[in-house]
Amino acid sequence: MAELPKRYDPKAVEPKWYQRWIDNRDFVANAKSSKPPFSIVMPPPNVTGVLTLGHVLNNTIQDILARRARMQGFEVLWLPGMDHAGIGTQTAVEKYLRRTENKTRHDLGREEFLQRVLEWQDKHGGIIIEQLKRLGCSCDWTRQRYTLDHAYAAAVKKAFVDLYQRGLIYRGRRMINWDPAAQTALSDEEIVSKPQKGNLYFVRYEIVEEPGRFLEVATTRPETIMADTAMAFHPSDKRYADLLGKHAWRPLAREKIPIIADDAIDPEFGTGVLKVTPAHDVVDFEIGQRHNLPIIDVLHLDGRINCPAVPELNGLDRFEAREKAAQLLQARGALAKMEPYENNVGFSDRSDVPIEPRISEQWFLRYPKTKEALAVVRDHLIRFFPVHWEKVYAQWLENIRDWCISRQVWWGHRIPAWYAKSQIPSSKSQIYVGVAPPNDPENWVQDADTLDTWFSSWLWAYETMDQETRKKFYPTSVLVTAADIIFFWVARMVIAGLEFEPGKSSTTEDNIPFHHVFFTSIVRDQQGRKMSKSLGNSPDPLELIDKYGADGLRFGLMRIAPTGQDIRFDEKQIEEGRNFATKLWNAARFRQMHGPSDPAPKIDTQALSIFAVEVLARLNETIDAVETAYREYQFNIVAQRLYDFVWSDYCDWFVEAAKTDIFGEDDAKKKSALAVMDFVLSAISRLLHPFMPHLTEELWFLLGFGKASIQFAAPPQKVGLGEVEDIPGKRQLVLAVYQTVQAGRNLRAESNLPPNRKIRFILRAESKAIFNQIPTLTRFLNAEEVELNPKYQAAAGTPVAITPLGEIFMAIDAADKARERERLDREIAKIENDLQTVEGKLQNSSFTDRAPAAVVEEHRRRLADFTAQLGK
């Protein structure tokens, strides 16, 4: 076997193994296998997405789970795929068209536009899948799916038709969230509220029946006054009680409107009077319904004012119109005052513009099975990790409202509904809903809208599987996702599973989409901001892979990913991951320099050195700790325990201690030490394989453990140390030796003796057991000799430390003392010189960087320090 290079080279190793795994079809799931199933469906990234650190985290976790399950003997399915991302993709293409051709989608028309999207998708789509392969993801690529696949699209249509026939999907004219930029309806979940600075306008409405008397109202939206159809106050509000039933003059688009009383009004806010604008506000709409008020819509779809009656405002953008309306009111004496005001405004998550509540004819889903969905999580048929997300989930389901599923977007699943041509555009038109067009298509026209992307994703847990696959692998074992899509996706998938019952029986257990949900952290930058493309604060994972290797990136990221908290990303952590890979590599390299490893390492418990007992006991503890942490999805703890075991327990202590035997004359001892190394290296390779698949496979191969890939090697079992005598005694002795080593090293450092200088130590103790450990102590301390002398009488001033083994003395000879003196003299001379320079500069006042007094002070202090040492 050729000697390994000093450094592990991921660039050479990682692609090689990945290709081999693919060629061997190692990731392909066999639905006919007799092994127990383990399955994960990948949260489908957007088709035109590129890899972010969030994806790296999420998919590394899934890969760890998949690889671990494979080693444990499960038949593993990790099903990958992509999402068409309706609005997102369409917006990207529209932006591109505007930039390059200065055209809108309407200029091109639906057919042509969709053609362009397909071209865009061919060019930019699927990149992320290739990037996931660089990361080492062990997905079954033969089963890769897309939310627009033919079969998948058919399933989406069928789900729509089924729910329509069950009366759960309906078309209705209702208040929805309108995105004036994307010009589509959105669901409640796609709205984020943000505090907005604006003004509170106090507007005076004259009472029709009592000219000269005014009703004052506080509003943030004077541009919608033309759409007011009533004034309202709280029924118990005595200030206005006498006005009930009377009328007010609407100051813009002057008109009489009724004055009403409604419980929804807060008497404490503003003047206690609300202008009721049913077309442009959710609460107002409800009030309007209760009082049978007319609905006047004064906005175009793009957010411009649509009100020819007020030409000054007509056609203006809503925000310009707001200021203009205030000016108009002022000019007419209808504006009492204006106050700066901050309130929460709903923004489109997609376009980042304020949404416009608006009455619109849309398709809605009345969620089925909400109680059941609540129950399966409450009763832990589905378990959440961390558990506190259960509460968030429950809160949403308990306050659930119908889901607006239609989008005025072209890219996506077109709604399988047709309207009788003869009756268009009446909203009462006869509707045909079916998976196939009507038999007489010439008489019908299909609904122009598409479905919310999530209306296709919510079937992802099972529509990605064929019947045979589903029978074996559904429900899936675990879902790994970020908590920000708990409503969008997680909750809806639960509902879909319970409603459509894709499982092998109709029991709840067979139909939930997953047994566990693990919510990952969110990756943030060092200022705590969420990583995002627009901020440009997200490092390119591929560059990190180039720099540190996929395994280094994976391990580094996992070690800092706490459960239930966000990650503060720091590239340093990834560097540590890379360093750890190199450390492990070198540990293996050291073993390999002493001859070939045993392909199936076994432990002869009778031959073990005390240090071997210690490291094996620690290995057992590590195996236990790792197992426990996995059960709670605490990947950071798994990573940290393995890191500590490899670096500290194995490399720093055991390997160093074992060198006594390895470089010694006793063949039996040497053999035993090497066997323990083989055993431990084999174990840690397997323990680390889920985190660092490429490196561990390479080591597995180079060290010759097992004939087959490490991917299917069984996880290491704890070593049976039962036959070893007096384990606690041995371990205690090892700890005592290690503590003595630390004490000795400390003596050396305190006396400023370089680590490489051979010196003599005297251990004042008497014990046969200690006598056997003297060579190892000598090695650890890099000593010329460690003398065991129970009667040692030290000269005054000999450095000494107390250890569990006894007192350890360090013998310094005259030469050492002389050299130390020389060193101190040199230091003093240097500082005196510096001090002179500083004081010189001080006089020329040529100081720029630091406070000169502080520098002088520091030098004086160091000088005193060294002089004191010299005195000793």
Next chain:
RNA sequence: GGGCGGUUAGCUCAGUGGUAGAGCAUCUCGUUUACACCGAGAGGGUCGGGGGUUCGAAACCCUCACCGCCCACCA
């Protein structure tokens, strides 16, 4: 307004009743044949504030402050 997290060394984080920890960073020393992507040593924290429970609190309870997230129709 309600809910949920968090506040421990300069930084990132462990630590759920018993002597405050790790890695990185800092400082000192070192190329002693696995590894300088390394080794050895050192310094550094009144565990956000206040109160309580307890023989004993970073941890349990109360309260306050600050940071972050989610939900909610105060115009």
